[in-house]
Amino acid sequence: MNSVASRDVHVAGTTRLNRLSALGLAERFGILAIFVAIFVAFAIAQPETFLSAGNLRAIVSSQSVVAVVALGLMVPLVAGDFDLSVGTVAVAGSIVAATTMADGWALLPACGLTLLFGAVCGAVNGALVAYGGLNGLIATLGSATVLTGLISWHTHDLSISEGISPALSDLGTKNVLGVPGLALVAVAAALVVAYLMMATPFGRKLAAVGSSRAAAQLVGVRVRRMVFISFVCSALLGSLAGLLLVAQQGSGNPALSGFTLLLPALAAVYLGASAFLPGEFNVPGTVLGLLLVAVLVSGLTLAGAAAWVQSVVQGMALIIAVGTSSALRRRRMGADM
Amino acid sequence: MTQPPDTPALSVRAVSKSFGETVALADVGFEVRQRSVHALLGGNGSGKSTLVKILAGVQGADRGEIEVAGETVDASRTSPEWATSVGLHFVHQDLGVFRNLSVAENFALGSSYGSREAAPVRWRSLHRRAAAVLERFEIEVSTRARMDSVRPAMQTMIAVARALQDADEESRGVLVLDEPSAALPAEEVEVLHGAIRGYIRDGHTVVLVSHRLDEVLAICTDATFLRDGRHAGTSSLEGSDEAALIRAIVGADSASVEKPPPGARPEQTRLRVEGLSVGPVVDCTLAVGAGEVLGISGLVGSGRTSLLQGIFGARPLREGRVELDGEQLRLRGPAAAVAAGIAYLPEDRGAEAAFSDRSVSDNLAIPALDRYWSGLRQRGGAERRDAAAAIARYGVVVAGPRAPVSTMSGGNQQKVMLARWLELEPRLLLLDEPTQGVDVGARHAIHSQVRDAAAAGCAVIVVSSDAKELAELCDRVVGLVNGRLGEELRGPDVTTARCLEIANSLTGDEQEALQSLEEMTT
Numbered sequence: 001m002n003s004v005a006s007r008d009v010h011v012a013g014t015t016r017l018n019r020l021s022a023l024g025l026a027e028r029f030g031i032l033a034i035f036v037a038i039f040v041a042f043a044i045a046q047p048e049t050f051l052s053a054g055n056l057r058a059i060v061s062s063q064s065v066v067a068v069v070a071l072g073l074m075v076p077l078v079a080g081d082f083d084l085s086v087g088t089v090a091v092a093g094s095i096v097a098a099t100t101m102a103d104g105w106a107l108l109p110a111c112g113l114t115l116l117f118g119a120v121c122g123a124v125n126g127a128l129v130a131y132g133g134l135n136g137l138i139a140t141l142g143s144a145t146v147l148t149g150l151i152s153w154h155t156h157d158l159s160i161s162e163g164i165s166p167a168l169s170d171l172g173t174k175n176v177l178g179v180p181g182l183a184l185v186a187v188a189a190a191l192v193v194a195y196l197m198m199a200t201p202f203g204r205k206l207a208a209v210g211s212s213r214a215a216a217q218l219v220g221v222r223v224r225r226m227v228f229i230s231f232v233c234s235a236l237l238g239s240l241a242g243l244l245l246v247a248q249q250g251s252g253n254p255a256l257s258g259f260t261l262l263l264p265a266l267a268a269v270y271l272g273a274s275a276f277l278p279g280e281f282n283v284p285g286t287v288l289g290l291l292l293v294a295v296l297v298s299g300l301t302l303a304g305a306a307a308w309v310q311s312v313v314q315g316m317a318l319i320i321a322v323g324t325s326s327a328l329r330r331r332r333m334g335a336d337m
Numbered sequence: 338m339t340q341p342p343d344t345p346a347l348s349v350r351a352v353s354k355s356f357g358e359t360v361a362l363a364d365v366g367f368e369v370r371q372r373s374v375h376a377l378l379g380g381n382g383s384g385k386s387t388l389v390k391i392l393a394g395v396q397g398a399d400r401g402e403i404e405v406a407g408e409t410v411d412a413s414r415t416s417p418e419w420a421t422s423v424g425l426h427f428v429h430q431d432l433g434v435f436r437n438l439s440v441a442e443n444f445a446l447g448s449s450y451g452s453r454e455a456a457p458v459r460w461r462s463l464h465r466r467a468a469a470v471l472e473r474f475e476i477e478v479s480t481r482a483r484m485d486s487v488r489p490a491m492q493t494m495i496a497v498a499r500a501l502q503d504a505d506e507e508s509r510g511v512l513v514l515d516e517p518s519a520a521l522p523a524e525e526v527e528v529l530h531g532a533i534r535g536y537i538r539d540g541h542t543v544v545l546v547s548h549r550l551d552e553v554l555a556i557c558t559d560a561t562f563l564r565d566g567r568h569a570g571t572s573s574l575e576g577s578d579e580a581a582l583i584r585a586i587v588g589a590d591s592a593s594v595e596k597p598p599p600g601a602r603p604e605q606t607r608l609r610v611e612g613l614s615v616g617p618v619v620d621c622t623l624a625v626g627a628g629e630v631l632g633i634s635g636l637v638g639s640g641r642t643s644l645l646q647g648i649f650g651a652r653p654l655r656e657g658r659v660e661l662d663g664e665q666l667r668l669r670g671p672a673a674a675v676a677a678g679i680a681y682l683p684e685d686r687g688a689e690a691a692f693s694d695r696s697v698s699d700n701l702a703i704p705a706l707d708r709y710w711s712g713l714r715q716r717g718g719a720e721r722r723d724a725a726a727a728i729a730r731y732g733v734v735v736a737g738p739r740a741p742v743s744t745m746s747g748g749n750q751q752k753v754m755l756a757r758w759l760e761l762e763p764r765l766l767l768l769d770e771p772t773q774g775v776d777v778g779a780r781h782a783i784h785s786q787v788r789d790a791a792a793a794g795c796a797v798i799v800v801s802s803d804a805k806e807l808a809e810l811c812d813r814v815v816g817l818v819n820g821r822l823g824e825e826l827r828g829p830d831v832t833t834a835r836c837l838e839i840a841n842s843l844t845g846d847e848q849e850a851l852q853s854l855e856e857m858t859t
Contacts, residue, residue, distance in 0.1 A: 199714040201706040208703045211692035218651060218689055219704040219757070220675030279694065332694035332741050 024278070027328065031275035031285070035292045042299035049302045057180050061172075063294045064182035065090065065244045070265035070272075070286050071193045072237030076230040077269060078197065078281050080210040081129060081136035083231060085144035086238040087265065088258030089121050092147045093242020097168075098160035098252025107165040111243055118239025119232055121147070126231030130224040136231075144258055151254045161251035172247035182244050189240060194283035196233075206230060207280070264314050267293060270321035279328035293317045344407065346371040346542035347392075347425075347511050352401030352412045354387055360566050361387040362398070367561045367571040369511070374533060374543045376553045376574070378586050379563035383776075385546055388563070389515055393427050394420045405511060424510030426500040428517060434484050434496055441467035441480040444499055474498040475535065490525035493517050494532045501541075509540040516546055516774070524636070530556045548774060550579045551805070562586055579805075586777055596630075596788065596812060607796035608648070608765050613657030616643025617820035621657070625765070625796040630787065632811030632831075633800045634840040640820040641800040642684060645767040648798075649681040650674040661764060675704060680758035684769040684800075690754045691742050698724035698738035701757050723760070731756040732782050748779025755783055759790055766790060766797045772806060784810050804837035816840055 042050040049055060072086040096117045100110040121143070128139040171181040197203035208216045209226050217223045241261070246252055271289025273281045296317075297310045345368035354362040362384045369375040379385045390396040391412060392403065398412035405423040420427070434443050441460075444467040467480040476494050478487055487495065497512065514533070518526045526549075533543055533556055547553055553560065554574065562569040562585045570585060607627040612620050617640035625631045635641035646652040648659055650668035659666045666677055674681070683689035692700050701724050702709065709716045724738035733752045735745050742750055751772070758766060768787065772780040787810060791797050801807050807814050814831050816823035816839030824839040826832075 195714075201710050201715065204699070204703065204706050204715065207695070208692055208699070211695050212688070214689045215683075215692055216703070218649075218671055218681060218683055220672040221703070222670070222672050329694065332743065 027274070027278040028276055031271060031288055031292060035288060035295065038292070038299065039295055042295065042302075046299070046302055050299055053178075055298065055302070057175065059291070059294050059298050060183045061180035061248070063290050064180070064186040065241050065248060066261055066264050066268070067186040067287060067290050068189050068237055068241035068244060069261045070268045070290055071189055071283065072234040072241065073262070073265050074269050074272075074281050074283070074286055075193065075197075075206070075233040075237070076136065076227070078203075078210050079206045079227055079230050080213070081227060081230065083125060083140045083234045084137060084262060085121065085125060085140040085147065085258070086234055086241075087260070087262035088144035088147045089118055089235045089238030090241035090245055090261055091254070091256050091258045092121070092151050093118055093239035094245040094249075094256075095151055095155060095160065095242075095252045095254060096239075097243055097246045098164060099154070101165055101168075102160050102163040104163065107167055110165070114239050114243055115236060118235045118237075118242070121238070122232035122235025123228075125235060126228035129231060130227035148258065155252070155254040157254055159251045159253045159255070164246060164250055168243070168247045169250045170247075172244075172250065182248060185240075185244060189237065190283050190287055193233075193237070197283060202226075202229075263318065264290070264293060267314055267318035267321050270325050271317060273325035274321060274328060279325065279332045289317075289321065344371070345369055346373075346405070347544070348402075348404040349388070349392075349412075350402040350404070352388070352391060352398045352403070354384075354391065354396070354398045362391075362563075362566045365401075365563065365566070365568045367568060369542060369544060369561075370559060371509075371542055372537055372540060373558045374537060374545060374556050376557040376560040377544055377546045377563070378553065378560055378582065379569075379776075383563040383586075384566040385563055386515075387566075389427070389513060389546060391415055392420065392425060392513060393417065425513065426497075426510050427513045428493070428496045428500050428515065430516040432492060432496040434492055436483075436485040438484055439480065440471070440478060440482050440484060440487065440495060443484055443495065444470060444480075444502065470498050470502045471495075474501070474532075488525065488528075489521050490528035490532075493521070493529055497532070497536070509542070511542045511544060512536060513544045514546065516548065518547065518549060518552055526552065548776070549803075550582050553582065554579065560585075583777055596810075597628075597792070607662055608798075609660040610648060611658050611660075613644070613647055613659065614655040615647030615652050615657070616640055618644045618647065618817075619820045621822050623815065623822060625798060627764075627794045627796055628791050629813065630791050630797040630799060630811045632807035632814035632836065633798060633817050634804060634807055634814050634836045635800065635817030636802065636840055639817045639840070641817050642769055644817065645681060645769055645798065645800055648674075648765075649679055649767055651681070675761075678761075678764035679767065680761065680763035680765070681767040682754055682758065682769060682771055684773065686747070686750060686754060691750055693743040694741055696739045696741055697728065697733070697735055697745075697753055700742050700753055701727055701738075701760065704757055705761060727756045727760055731759075731786060746776075746779075748775040748782075751775050752779060752782060752786075755786055759786060762793070763790075763795060766795050768797065768799045768801075770801055770803075771799060772801075772803070780806075802840075804840070805833045807831070807836040808833040814839070 069086050069090055073083060076083045093114045097110050097114040100113055101107070105113070125140055125143055128134045128143070129136045132139075171185070174181055176184055197206070205216070205221045206226055208219075208221055209223050213223055245256070268286050268290035269281060271292060272283075272285030272287070273279060275285035275288055276282055277285065293314060297313055300309050300313065347369040349368075350366045352362055352365045353360075365384065365388065377385055377388070387396065391398045392415065394415040394417040397415060401412035403410055403412050403415065405425055408423050410419060435446065438446070441464045445463050464480045471478060471480065474494065474497070476491060476498060478491055478495070484492060484495075497514070501510065501512065518529055521529060530552070533545075536543055545553070545557060554577065557574055559571065560574050560582070561571040564586070605627050606624050608625040610621060610623050612622060614620055617638070621644060623631070633641050633644065643652055647654050650666075650670050650673055654668065659668060661677060661679070666674070668674065671681070687693065692703065698721055702720050706715070709720050721738055727733070728735060728738060731752045733756065734749050742753060745753070755771065766787070771787070772783055775783065787797055787799070799807065799810055808831055811831060812827075814826045814836050816825075818840065826835050826839065
């Protein structure tokens with residue numbers, strides 16, 4: 001080996017890393033810093049309203065459903081596939097739960113059936129994408145549209161509020177140790193997904209599939225199976241979000257559009273890919289991204305901003321998030337070399 | 338623009354370029370004679386590609402001067418427009434051709450089809466002009482042919498013609514070819530070399546960047562060697578040989594790997610393939626012993642990759658059976674093959690082997706993830722320790738286990754791809770072009786690792802279009818011609834020349850068939 005060459009390249013690698021670590025801190029914790037800055041600014045500007053326990057609980061509680069949708073969205077995204085149907089699966093799940101309870105089912109069987117319904121939706125999506133070879137974006141757009149139609153057919157566009165188990169609606173209104181019950185469920189879901197993605201072979205293989213499908217296949221990862229499972233996971237989380245939706249609203253509401261849940265979730269997932277592990281979708285980043293947008297919207301609303309501001313903020317957050325995270329990803333792929 | 342014959346066609350003077358603290362080029366200066374074929378040689382990371390980028394005006398240098406056709410420019414101020422204006426033309430390795438478009442459209446794309454964006458394309462004049470250029474460069478192909486139906490060497494020639502099309506017939510430019518033959522099979526390379534000699538006859542000058550030393554010796558008249566960003570000499574190649582080139586590139590003799598003498602060890606048959614038909618491969622039967630390295634010498638399209646992928650289960654078999662240590666394999670897919678102890682290193686590292694955006698540690702661990710599963714979580718510490726150990730053992734040059742693979746040179750990436758498999762101690766190792774586009778040092782390191790694995794009892798099959806590699810590395814070499822196994826070489830017969838020969842030799846029947854096929858197509 002040529003020792004001079006090795007040393008030169010070695011130096012090159014180290015300087016690159018040093019440069020990264022100076023800049024890397026900003027990359028890793030930039031979103032967190034922005035979050036803290038916004039939070040502190042609103043806290044100083046509106047200490048009575050923004051900083052009140054009630055408002056903070058409202059923020060956390062209102063974001064719980066979207067958080068679980070975002071977690072669901074993230075799983076196939078790690079493997080490189082979009083599941084646009086998660087939000088709609090959540091709405092459909094809420095209808096399944098409300099319908100069964102209205103029919104006199106007990107809470108647990110109703111929850112079980114809702115999750116089973118989610119798993120079946122995911123299996124259909126997963127089969128279409130992994131084994132049918134359809135583009136995930138298009139296949140799930142199609143299945144979401146079909147589901148929307150079925151919801152309307154089943155409910156005649158009327159909300160279902162009889163027979164909702166009080167235990168479930170309590171979850172939406174009561175606090176445990178001062179924390180809203182919904183948020184606790186969302187946190188539990190986040191912990192499970194984080195564990196799955198970061199600490200198990202499943203998560204690592206899924207990330208390998210997202211990095212290069214052909215390479216993953218040729219090192220012995222069962223790519224199709226991984227993609228299939230990722231869609232099942234995403235729809236399962238979607239149906240869990242559906243249960244939380246019933247808890248939050250006290251009813252199954254067919255008028256809700258899955259896409260109103262999906263878009264903030266999408267922004268959160270992409271914002272998350274610009275935090276903590278730059279260029280990679282990750283659970284802590286996703287949660288932070290979600291809270292960032294929620295705090296911004298809440299603060300602005302309390303400051304008297306009109307309702308349309310929410311859409312503008314969310315849309316811009318989505319664009320900025322996708323822009324930054326894809327720039328980070330490009331750099332990791334070495335496009336700047 | 339005729340110049341006195343003794344002025345250089347291209348002079349590079351004291352060009353320097355740094356990226357941060359890394360010196361890519363330090364005071365590099367040399368001259369290229371008019372009407373010469375000048376090789377630009379050096380290992381990965383020697384500064385070749387940086388120099389080419391500066392010449393092309395894609396990147397500015399920090400200091401230095403460049404003179405082309407009597408015009409001197411500050412090397413920090415080169416631009417693509419300047420390069421075109423002084424007659425510097427570039428054809429890069431990937432050619433930049435659009436494979437799904439016609440030859441004429443490929444000519445036209447640079448000049449937006451010769452009409453305004455929204456105006457209708459004037460097809461007739463487009464084809465006329467393309468035909469004129471093709472005629473000038475003596476390329477016999479229809480302007481209506483789709484690019485991907487044109488033979489590979491011809492595609493390169495079309496790319497060259499496109500680069501030169503705007504230069505009027507009088508001006509004599511400098512043509513820089515960056516690894517033009519890297520993806521070409523042997524007989525295509527010959528065609529390309531013929532074309533290069535033609536450009537010289539027409540009065541052009543060619544600068545050739547290449548890893549193929551046989552090619553350099555065959556067509557280049559002079560060579561400039563770069564080593565670690567420094568100019569390590571420019572000399573005439575008359576009377577030079579491969580050993581001398583390697584010495585000049587590496588700076589020291591690189592010994593070839595040691596092979597055990599033939600028949601040194603009683604070999605137990607490890608792999609037995611019977612009647613395998615997959616892709617273009619028909620009825621292939623072969624056996625490889627434990628500790629044996631078998632070479633497959635075949636051209637692109639001979640079915641060499643299909644053969645390996647068939648054994649690995651990555652491609653469905655039409656027929657045949659594969660036995661490993663006497664047990665018949667059920668080839669359901671790569672996952673099953675990996676579980677059975679088979680490893681496959683694909684030819685296309687970027688697309689099929691590397692997880693470029695992921696760390697070296699990840700790249701090493703992905704086939705072995707289940708090993709690090711403690712039942713509750715992935716043991717990250719053990720994984721990083723193993724990665725650091727592998728980096729040291731395989732001589733990988735990288736900042737650390739967490740650096741993304743995309744930051745490494747090709748040779749080091751390839752070492753990681755091989756290390757990933759060797760760490761699993763496979764029973765059978767399938768290598769597809771293991772050292773393509775890799776510098777001499779990394780190539781030697783990879784060969785030693787493969788021999789070591791064989792010494793430890795692994796059976797190895799190597800597919801390579803580099804006959805020299807097969808001769809150096811393999812105990813036994815079989816030719817693969819048009820999907821059929823051909824002649825077999827053993828022991829002292831395993832030479833570069835014989836390896837090349839058996840990849841090209843056709844049986845009488847096949848020659849006849851091929852001839853009639855050609856008659857039908859013309």
